[in-house]
Every structure is written in structure tokens, then in C-alpha cells.
Amino acid sequence: MQEVMDAAREARDSGVYPDGLEEQLQSDFARQLSRPDPRDRIKHLDGLLEQLSARRMGRAAVETSSAIPGGSAAHRAIGKVVSRQVDGVYQQMNNFTAELVGVLGFMMEGLQDPQAHVHTEMLRELDALQDRVAELQVTIDSLGSTYREATGVMSHLLVHLNSLDGLEARLAALEESERRRGFDPFFEYGRFEDVARGAESDIEVEYSALADQMAGSPGPVLDIGAGRGEFLRLLQERDQECWGLEIDEDLVRDAIDAGIDIRLTDGLEGLREQPLGSLGGIVMLHVVEHLSVNELMELVLLAYDRLAVGGTLVMETPNPQSLYVFARAFWLDPTHSKPVHPVFLDFLVRQAGFSEVRIDWTAPPSEDEQLLDAGHIAEEPASRPEAEPAADRDLREQLAELAAVVSANAERTNDLVFGPQNYRLTARR
Amino acid sequence: MRIDQVLVGASPGDAVTEAALRTRATLRTAVESGIYAVHVDETLKGEVGDLFADFPRDGDRGDVLIHHVSIGEPAVADFVLRSPGMVVAAYHNITPAHFFEATNPPFADRLRQGRAELAVLADRAIGAVADSTFNASELLAAGFTNVEVAPPPLNLSRLLDARPDTGYADSLAAEGALVLVVGQVLPHKRPELAVEVQHFLNVNHDAAARLVIAGSCRQQRYAEAVTRHVESMRLDSVHLTGPISDARLAALFRRADVLLVPSEHEGFCVPLVEAMLHGVPIVARDYGAIAETAGDAALVLPQDAGAPELAEATARVIEDPELRAAMIERGSRRGEEFIRDATPTAWLEALARVLRGGTAGTSTQPA
The missing domain is CATH 3.40.50.2000 (Glycogen Phosphorylase B;)
Incomplete structure (x- = not known):
């Protein structure tokens, strides 16, 4: 026994069992337990749909046995009498089920589409549909036991069928609004990026220090939302293994032509596909402002799982504490969803388990756009007339006082209005 | 004299149910014996009686009730405490509730309830048979004094x-x-x-x-x-x-x-x-x-x-x-x-030692 423990310890010391991997696997399982996957719900619905399509109503499914002597024969005899009406009801039920299965199948497709959001309204509609199916089941049950009130059942069914029309219209409206939410420009987005973010060469200057910092990461660096691949090129130049994810097809094509490894995948999906602890760094430059808050939380948790111990997460995003950002840059990009406050982002990454969280403020507006400083007026003049008249001195002192106030106000206003345009959060796994 | 067994639930393939069935087969060669549970699987109806509907009402102080303990169930605990005969616990262990706290709080509550019932049962039962010395040590900690150890009768x-x-x-x-x-x-x-x-x-x-x-x-x-x-x-x-x-x-x-x-x-x-x-x-x-x-x-x-x-x-x-x-x-x-x-006979020998070691209604040290 001791021998086994010793061998394991030796293997640990020699790095056969990577340091921290065990804890990482345990924390992954804890997360699996506490965070049910929304896809499970879709899987469950899919199962229900399969059941529903397998089910067909027919007279054979109706119970005709009876505990009363001669009861079965009586059931069958009564059944014959009302058979025409009953057959009509079954026909309608089967039609209804077929239509229902079609609608549900259509909804399932929408939910499983990786490009679509799991739309809460769609799920609500599905819940309502399930209720209606349950109601229908009750109707069928009562039909099976009594054969009576066939006309009542018919009118019931008509209500179901009519509500189906309304549902389809509602779904069409939902689809349309979902489509409008997405951004599907008729122009090449890369060209817009040239206008909005500056030429590639400017960006390379802006991020070379970050590239230096990421070079030598304990594994490959993944650039999510890699755009034209400028940052990946900087990493390549520094011999850092790296690749990127991007959802814009044109940008990906250009990057591949330029010899940069970028894959056409959504960031969340692409990250989910990576093995645990396999990445040395994850960089998201101007990505989080494009996400919903749920997507952001999911992304941060996934990033933690997929980074190796010691790996770095970098997220840069517009600084919502600077009003200048809103006047000049933020809404310039129509695909921005909403700004992310640094305090929230800091909290989020710490909650996900990251440590050594740091925020750097980048890209201050140029000084000639900021309010001018009047502070120099308040300064003591270098030379003063020997005999300054008292009135002059008073005036000069009042002026200095006023200048000090104006200067302080300008500083405050500059801080609020002309604060740095971006902030960059760095955190360690 | 009767020797009956009480379970919370009886289902085919369940280790406790199987052990009870095997033990009953041996018991029936000598005395009247039944198995009763609150939740009885359809396939076992006839083999296992409903505790509240089928348990013989004409019991007396000389009867023995074996209470199989593995989870909490107030109705069963209450029934056992009120029964006139000698009560012996067969302890298969109750999983500590903390394992289920995060994933299934109601189940964790039932496990905690089981531990609480065990302490009450310690005062009422004349002793217990435990599957292992580990289980026996838990019984002693819960207040039992007259405890024997025997492996459960296994259907190997x-x-x-x-x-x-x-x-x-x-x-x-x-x-x-x-x-x-x-x-x-x-x-x-x-x-x-x-x-x-x-x-x-x-x-x-x-x-x-x-x-x-x-x-x-x-x-x-x-x-x-x-x-x-x-x-x-x-x-x-x-x-x-x-x-x-x-x-x-x-x-x-x-x-x-x-x-x-x-x-x-x-x-x-x-x-x-x-x-x-x-x-x-x-x-x-x-x-x-x-x-x-x-x-x-x-x-x-x-x-x-x-x-x-x-x-x-x-x-x-x-x-x-x-x-x-x-x-x-x-x-x-x-x-x-x-x-x-791990046979019914060996288990019943342990039960006999428990019965010799205690008197009805009280718990005493083994002789």
C-alpha cells in the first residue's frame, strides 16, 4: 500500500500528474452539479416530441374490457352505435397531433440552432403547448371511458385547432423579431472595422505591449473575436502558439489568406469544445460589449475551465465611466449590445475563481479634446512690482482663487467626460 | 410467538428486501413470520404485506419485531415504537445527509430524520444486529448498548x-x-x-x-x-x-x-x-x-x-x-x-444473542 502511495507521490513530483489538474477536475464537477445545462431542457423536450410523434390515436387504443359480466360486449355494441362520430373525432385528433408535432418540431429546430438564442418566449409557448396537450389527453381519457359527448369533444378539438393558428402567427412574429435582433449587414463588416477601429497598423502599435505580456504563456493563446487577426499576428511574431475564433466569414477568409489560424466559430461554442485546462491564455479585445449578460457569465466560467493553472484571461472593452466613449465611440458600432462596468466585470471574474485581477485604463482621449487647465493663472507670478497697490493685489488674489476653482472643475469634468476610452482587465487562473 | 420484519420500502433487487426475504424463509421453518413495509412494489404484493393494513393486530409482548433501518420514515418509526413486542434493529447504515445536501435536499432531510429516529429507537429496542463493526460503532454512538455484528444474509x-x-x-x-x-x-x-x-x-x-x-x-x-x-x-x-x-x-x-x-x-x-x-x-x-x-x-x-x-x-x-x-x-x-x-442462519444466531442479552422494553448491557 505504502509502495503505491510512494509511487504516486513520486509521479506527482515528477510532473506526471500536472499540478492543480486534480483540483481543476473537481471544481469542474462541482460546477456541472450546480449549473444544469440549458441544453438538457431542449434534450428533454426533444424526447417528449419523439413520444408525441410515436403516438397515434385509434379505436384500438380504447379500453373495451369490463368487470361487469357481459360488459365488454355491451361496450362494443355501444361503440358500434356511435362509431361514426367517434371515428370522426379520432380523425380530427390525429390531424391535430400531426399538426402539433409539426409545430413542435419547427420550434425544436429553432431552439437547437446554435445561431439562435434560447428564446424564453419560445420556451413559454412550448410550456403552453404542453398544457394543451395534457388537456387533450384528459379529453382522450374521458372519451376512452365513456364514448359520450362526442360533439362536446369535437368542439373542444376545434378550440385546440384554432389556437394553433394563433400560435403559428405568434411564432412567425417571434422569428421575425429574432431575425431583427441579429446583425446581418449587406456590406462587408471588415470594411466598417477599418473606419471604426482604425487601420491594422494602428492596432498593432496599440497592442504590442499586450502581445509581449502574453508571449510565453503556459499553453496556446486563444483570441476570441479575432477580427482581422492583427493581435494573432503580433503573437506569431513573438513565437507564441496561438489561434483565434471569429464569426464573420469574410474576416476569417482574409485572415486565413494571410496565414493566420482563425476558425469560423462562435466564441462560446468554440471555447466549450476545448479540453479543460488546455489554454495558456484567452484574449477578448472588444468582445464582451457585444454579448448579453448571460452569454458573458457563461463565457467567463468557460474561460476559467479551459485555462491552464497560471493561464491569463484578458478582456478589453469600452469604459462606461467615460461619457466621451458614448459620444464618440460606443454607438459607432451597431453590433454593440451594452457596455460592461469594470466593477461588475471584476466581480464576475473573481466569482468564477480567477485571482490577481487587474484593471488598466487605456486610450485616453487626446489632450486637445479635453477642457483646458486654468491652473497656471492661479500660480504666483514670477516677479511682482515692488509696491503693488492694495487694489491690484486683491484683484490678483481673487483671480487666482477663481482660476483654482475653474481648474479643479475642469479636472473633475475631464475625469468624468474625457476618461480613458477603454479598460483592460487581466486575471490569472 | 411471531418474528416479523418491518421495512420502509420493499422492491425486487433491493439488498435489504432480499435479506429480509431470505431471513423469513429460514424463520418460517420454526415460527410464524411476515414482512411488512409502507411502500411495497407491485411485484412483491403477496410476499410483503402493507404495514398498516396487514400487520397482525393480535401481537403480544413475546413477539419479536425486526426493524430494518436504512432511511428515515416517521410513520414506520412511530409504528415500531407503539408495537407491543420486543424490537430489534437491523442496521444497514444511514448515509450521512451531507452527501445529498446540494443535489437533493428532501432526500437529505429524510436521511437526517433517519438518524434522529435511530436515537429514539435506541431507547425502545432491546438491541440491534449490525452488518459490520463500522455500523455497530454508529449504533453505540446513537445510544444502543446491546449490539451484535453479523454480515447481511447475501444471495451470492x-x-x-x-x-x-x-x-x-x-x-x-x-x-x-x-x-x-x-x-x-x-x-x-x-x-x-x-x-x-x-x-x-x-x-x-x-x-x-x-x-x-x-x-x-x-x-x-x-x-x-x-x-x-x-x-x-x-x-x-x-x-x-x-x-x-x-x-x-x-x-x-x-x-x-x-x-x-x-x-x-x-x-x-x-x-x-x-x-x-x-x-x-x-x-x-x-x-x-x-x-x-x-x-x-x-x-x-x-x-x-x-x-x-x-x-x-x-x-x-x-x-x-x-x-x-x-x-x-x-x-x-x-x-x-x-x-x-453471510447466511440467514448466522444472522439469526446474532439475533438470538441480542435477545439473550436484553429484556423487553429496556436496553441493557450484554451479559
């Missing part, structure tokens, strides 16, 4: 005589070593640790080794988390069987190279005995009654052994033919002991 021929479904075992592991975990997919059994062990085993020792976790998944949320754990580790060498037939389990035992027991709580652990009798070496950790049941037949690592240590031990058992042979030999000897001792 169930698997040994089953016609193995070898095609099933081959479909799960056509080649390479097969690591087997047997037990329900529940938090205290720690199946996710077995998955982590498998990761280390595949990466560091034996890429071809496969892991089969054989057992039903009654708590879906937990089982889904285990499945996702497997998926997120990209392990395609792991299979969870879900509920499994005797023929399939027998085939897996015959095919297995090692039984891995990642469990953190066991009151007895039947799969250990089954592995011994199938010539399968065991790797486990020293929790609950595991070391006691395994005897010298298993590699029982200390409690703090993690996935790397368990992987190291598993690999060694798979790869070292001398160690394997020695373990299989010791397992076979230990298994024979259970064939001899």
Missing part, C-alpha cells in the same frame, strides 16, 4: 449462477483492461472520482483501459452531472450502464480486470464480496466498512488518496501479474468466508 448465487451476457460485456470492452465500478450513481459513491481516475489511467498508464460504471441512476441530476463530467473531459472510454440485469452484471464481473471502489461511505459494500468470488482484484479507499469487508483481499488506500493514487494502484493491479495472482487468491479465500457466514 444470484450472480454466480446467472448465465452471463458475454456479448454485452464484449460490446462495452472488446479489448484492453476493464475497470469496473458497481453501485448506484449517487453522491456518496463518488462515481465522478472514478471518471477522474480513468482520465489519469488513460493518460499516464493505459490508453486502452475502459471504465464501466454499473448501477442505476435514481437521482437524475447527479447522474447527468457525471455524464457531463465525462463529456467535458472528452473521455470516450467511460460507459454508464444505468439499471443492469444480473446476466449483464455477471458478464461484467467475469470480464473485469479490477473493481474500483471510489465510495466515501459504505455500511457493508456487497460488490466487494461479488468481486472476490469472481476473481476480480479490488482497489478502494478506507471509508466506512470497506476495509473490514475487504479484509486482506483488496488494495485499500488511505482516505486522502486522490485520483492519481487510485490510478496508480489500479494500473499496478492491472499490470503486475504476481500482485494480481496474490490478490485473487486472497479474495477467493475471503469470499469463501462470506459464503459460509
Whole structure:
């Protein structure tokens, strides 16, 4: 026994069992337990749909046995009498089920589409549909036991069928609004990026220090939302293994032509596909402002799982504490969803388990756009007339006082209005 | 005089129900004897009576009521406390509630309730028979004084005589070593640790080794988390069987190279005995009654052994033919002991010792 423990310890010391991997696997399982996957719900619905399509109503499914002597024969005899009406009801039920299965199948497709959001309204509609199916089941049950009130059942069914029309219209409206939410420009987005973010060469200057910092990461660096691949090129130049994810097809094509490894995948999906602890760094430059808050939380948790111990997460995003950002840059990009406050982002990454969280403020507006400083007026003049008249001195002192106030106000206003345009959060796994 | 057994629930295949049925068969050769439960599976109606509808009302102080304890159920506890006869607890252990706190709070509450009932039962029962000395120590801590230890009456021929479904075992592991975990997919059994062990085993020792976790998944949320754990580790060498037939389990035992027991709580652990009798070496950790049941037949690592240590031990058992042979030999000897001792007769002898050691309505020290 001791021998086994010793061998394991030796293997640990020699790095056969990577340091921290065990804890990482345990924390992954804890997360699996506490965070049910929304896809499970879709899987469950899919199962229900399969059941529903397998089910067909027919007279054979109706119970005709009876505990009363001669009861079965009586059931069958009564059944014959009302058979025409009953057959009509079954026909309608089967039609209804077929239509229902079609609608549900259509909804399932929408939910499983990786490009679509799991739309809460769609799920609500599905819940309502399930209720209606349950109601229908009750109707069928009562039909099976009594054969009576066939006309009542018919009118019931008509209500179901009519509500189906309304549902389809509602779904069409939902689809349309979902489509409008997405951004599907008729122009090449890369060209817009040239206008909005500056030429590639400017960006390379802006991020070379970050590239230096990421070079030598304990594994490959993944650039999510890699755009034209400028940052990946900087990493390549520094011999850092790296690749990127991007959802814009044109940008990906250009990057591949330029010899940069970028894959056409959504960031969340692409990250989910990576093995645990396999990445040395994850960089998201101007990505989080494009996400919903749920997507952001999911992304941060996934990033933690997929980074190796010691790996770095970098997220840069517009600084919502600077009003200048809103006047000049933020809404310039129509695909921005909403700004992310640094305090929230800091909290989020710490909650996900990251440590050594740091925020750097980048890209201050140029000084000639900021309010001018009047502070120099308040300064003591270098030379003063020997005999300054008292009135002059008073005036000069009042002026200095006023200048000090104006200067302080300008500083405050500059801080609020002309604060740095971006902030960059760095955190360690 | 009657000797009756009371269970909370009776279902086919459940170890406690099986033990009660086997014990009753022996009892009926001498006295009147019945089994009663609150929740009775349809297939057992007729064999097991409803506690509140069918229990004989004309009982007296000379009757014996064996109360099988494994979970809380106020109605049963209340019934037992009010019954006129002598009460003896048969203690199969109550899993500590903390294992279920996160995933199934209502179940955790029932387990806590069970522990509370145990303390009350200690005052009412004249003593108890425990499956293991580990279980006995819990009874003593709960206030019992007159406690005997006897292994539960096991139906070991169930698997040994089953016609193995070898095609099933081959479909799960056509080649390479097969690591087997047997037990329900529940938090205290720690199946996710077995998955982590498998990761280390595949990466560091034996890429071809496969892991089969054989057992039903009654708590879906937990089982889904285990499945996702497997998926997120990209392990395609792991299979969870879900509920499994005797023929399939027998085939897996015959095919297995090692039984891995990642469990953190066991009151007895039947799969250990089954592995011994199938010539399968065991790797486990020293929790609950595991070391006691395994005897010298298993590699029982200390409690703090993690996935790397368990992987190291598993690999060694798979790869070292001398160690394997020695373990299989010791397992076979230990298994024979259970064939001899884990019988209704041996269990009833322990019951007789409890009855001699106490008087009705009070709890006394054994003579």
C-alpha cells in the first residue's frame, strides 16, 4: 500500500500528474452539479416530441374490457352505435397531433440552432403547448371511458385547432423579431472595422505591449473575436502558439489568406469544445460589449475551465465611466449590445475563481479634446512690482482663487467626460 | 410467538428486501413470520404485506419485531415504537445527509430524520444486529448498548449462477483492461472520482483501459452531472450502464480486470464480496466498512488518496501479474468466508444473542 502511495507521490513530483489538474477536475464537477445545462431542457423536450410523434390515436387504443359480466360486449355494441362520430373525432385528433408535432418540431429546430438564442418566449409557448396537450389527453381519457359527448369533444378539438393558428402567427412574429435582433449587414463588416477601429497598423502599435505580456504563456493563446487577426499576428511574431475564433466569414477568409489560424466559430461554442485546462491564455479585445449578460457569465466560467493553472484571461472593452466613449465611440458600432462596468466585470471574474485581477485604463482621449487647465493663472507670478497697490493685489488674489476653482472643475469634468476610452482587465487562473 | 420484519420500502433487487426475504424463509421453518413495509412494489404484493393494513393486530409482548433501518420514515418509526413486542434493529447504515445536501435536499432531510429516529429507537429496542463493526460503532454512538455484528444474509448465487451476457460485456470492452465500478450513481459513491481516475489511467498508464460504471441512476441530476463530467473531459472510454440485469452484471464481473471502489461511505459494500468470488482484484479507499469487508483481499488506500493514487494502484493491479495472482487468491479465500457466514442462519444466531442479552422494553448491557 505504502509502495503505491510512494509511487504516486513520486509521479506527482515528477510532473506526471500536472499540478492543480486534480483540483481543476473537481471544481469542474462541482460546477456541472450546480449549473444544469440549458441544453438538457431542449434534450428533454426533444424526447417528449419523439413520444408525441410515436403516438397515434385509434379505436384500438380504447379500453373495451369490463368487470361487469357481459360488459365488454355491451361496450362494443355501444361503440358500434356511435362509431361514426367517434371515428370522426379520432380523425380530427390525429390531424391535430400531426399538426402539433409539426409545430413542435419547427420550434425544436429553432431552439437547437446554435445561431439562435434560447428564446424564453419560445420556451413559454412550448410550456403552453404542453398544457394543451395534457388537456387533450384528459379529453382522450374521458372519451376512452365513456364514448359520450362526442360533439362536446369535437368542439373542444376545434378550440385546440384554432389556437394553433394563433400560435403559428405568434411564432412567425417571434422569428421575425429574432431575425431583427441579429446583425446581418449587406456590406462587408471588415470594411466598417477599418473606419471604426482604425487601420491594422494602428492596432498593432496599440497592442504590442499586450502581445509581449502574453508571449510565453503556459499553453496556446486563444483570441476570441479575432477580427482581422492583427493581435494573432503580433503573437506569431513573438513565437507564441496561438489561434483565434471569429464569426464573420469574410474576416476569417482574409485572415486565413494571410496565414493566420482563425476558425469560423462562435466564441462560446468554440471555447466549450476545448479540453479543460488546455489554454495558456484567452484574449477578448472588444468582445464582451457585444454579448448579453448571460452569454458573458457563461463565457467567463468557460474561460476559467479551459485555462491552464497560471493561464491569463484578458478582456478589453469600452469604459462606461467615460461619457466621451458614448459620444464618440460606443454607438459607432451597431453590433454593440451594452457596455460592461469594470466593477461588475471584476466581480464576475473573481466569482468564477480567477485571482490577481487587474484593471488598466487605456486610450485616453487626446489632450486637445479635453477642457483646458486654468491652473497656471492661479500660480504666483514670477516677479511682482515692488509696491503693488492694495487694489491690484486683491484683484490678483481673487483671480487666482477663481482660476483654482475653474481648474479643479475642469479636472473633475475631464475625469468624468474625457476618461480613458477603454479598460483592460487581466486575471490569472 | 411471531418474528416479523418491518421495512420502509420493499422492491425486487433491493439488498435489504432480499435479506429480509431470505431471513423469513429460514424463520418460517420454526415460527410464524411476515414482512411488512409502507411502500411495497407491485411485484412483491403477496410476499410483503402493507404495514398498516396487514400487520397482525393480535401481537403480544413475546413477539419479536425486526426493524430494518436504512432511511428515515416517521410513520414506520412511530409504528415500531407503539408495537407491543420486543424490537430489534437491523442496521444497514444511514448515509450521512451531507452527501445529498446540494443535489437533493428532501432526500437529505429524510436521511437526517433517519438518524434522529435511530436515537429514539435506541431507547425502545432491546438491541440491534449490525452488518459490520463500522455500523455497530454508529449504533453505540446513537445510544444502543446491546449490539451484535453479523454480515447481511447475501444471495451470492444470484450472480454466480446467472448465465452471463458475454456479448454485452464484449460490446462495452472488446479489448484492453476493464475497470469496473458497481453501485448506484449517487453522491456518496463518488462515481465522478472514478471518471477522474480513468482520465489519469488513460493518460499516464493505459490508453486502452475502459471504465464501466454499473448501477442505476435514481437521482437524475447527479447522474447527468457525471455524464457531463465525462463529456467535458472528452473521455470516450467511460460507459454508464444505468439499471443492469444480473446476466449483464455477471458478464461484467467475469470480464473485469479490477473493481474500483471510489465510495466515501459504505455500511457493508456487497460488490466487494461479488468481486472476490469472481476473481476480480479490488482497489478502494478506507471509508466506512470497506476495509473490514475487504479484509486482506483488496488494495485499500488511505482516505486522502486522490485520483492519481487510485490510478496508480489500479494500473499496478492491472499490470503486475504476481500482485494480481496474490490478490485473487486472497479474495477467493475471503469470499469463501462470506459464503459460509453471510447466511440467514448466522444472522439469526446474532439475533438470538441480542435477545439473550436484553429484556423487553429496556436496553441493557450484554451479559
